[in-house]
Amino acid sequence: HYVNLQMSWTDAQNYCREKYTDLATIESMEDISRLNRPPLDTTMVWIGLRDYLKSCEGKLKTDTNSWRFSATGQPSKTGFANWAPGYPFSVPCTEVCVTMGPDGRWTDADCAIAARSICCNTAENKKTYVFQPVWRSWPDAQAYCRTHYTDLATIESSEEQTNAYLAKPAGTWAWIGLYHRPWVWSDNSNSSFTNWFNGEPNNRFRNESCVSEDLQHKWFDNDCTMKSAFICHE
Incomplete structure (x- = not known):
């Protein structure tokens, strides 16, 4: 019409x-x-x-549907999230990829920075998490995980959060598979x-x-x- x-x-x-x-x-x-x-x-x-990436200020905290996992292109099916207090922050909307910190909490970060990463293999609806010690940007980490495993880590429950957290050495930051979508329909x-x-x-x-x-x-x-x-x- x-x-x-x-x-x-x-x-x-x-x-x-x-x-x-x-x-x-x-x-x-x-x-x-x-x-x-x-x-x-x-x-x-x-x-x-x-383009939510260019118009995301004020929405990142409230629009949970805009945060999606690399493996599915969809938000968490369970609604699980483990953001650090005050996050996601992302001003001025440049921090649209997600890291897991030393305490297991999630923070949004610039996708271009180099960090280590957590990959996952998925079989029979169970995920195995594998820490990658090499420093990569989020897109490079995603490509690596998709080549050698299933994808960057998808975390949708407290149990999966614990397993992913235990997969990485103490005191380290690592990319997970959560990102903020760019172009999206109304x-x-x-x-x-x-x-x-x-x-x-x-x-x-x-x-x-x-x-x-x-x-x-x-x-x-x-x-x-x-x-x-x-x-x-x-």
């Missing part, structure tokens, strides 16, 4: 949720082919994609499908956290306060 009203992304989201289901989630070229665009007052229209789903215009997203003005499509259905990141028509789905 194309809506020919000029609104910010947030207002468009609220409108779609009130009148339909939500801003449009697009997960395939088939979805795009179903968009029969009528004449509108603008060449750009909002869709439901937003309904909190994520998808590997994208249809970016060449060179996008580029965050050109350092405040472009919401996504619009052009006449050819190509995607651009834009300032969320920009007023535009938009697409809802039901």
Whole structure:
């Protein structure tokens, strides 16, 4: 449903949720082919994609659904968390990967820093944790664990927390598999499908956290306060 009203992304989201289901989630070229665009007052229209990495201030503490495990791409099925007091902190939203500290508590950290890591093997719903003493960035640690084990450590219960904690030497920090998702749809789903215009997203003005499509259905990141028509789905 194309809506020919000029609104910010947030207002468009609220409108779609009130009148339909939500801003449009697009997960395939088939979805795009179903968009029969009528004449509108603008060449750009909002869709439901937003970059939580660029707009996460104030949300990291409250939006538990935004913290996901590397192995599943999903939040903890049990809701378990073991954050250190005052965490996650992440200002200005650069600390979006998670370490386990010497006391077993979790803290968010810059993914590019070098740290040791904990991998896990999963078999018959039981996890075995293996400490890796080599210092790596979080993405490199993830790649290593996926090559040699199952993935970076997923921790979803007090028992798993204890087992992961005991796998590492005392007094050490180590990456675990928890991270803050970047691009996500308005309904909190994520998808590997994208249809970016060449060179996008580029965050050109350092405040472009919401996504619009052009006449050819190509995607651009834009300032969320920009007023535009938009697409809802039901």
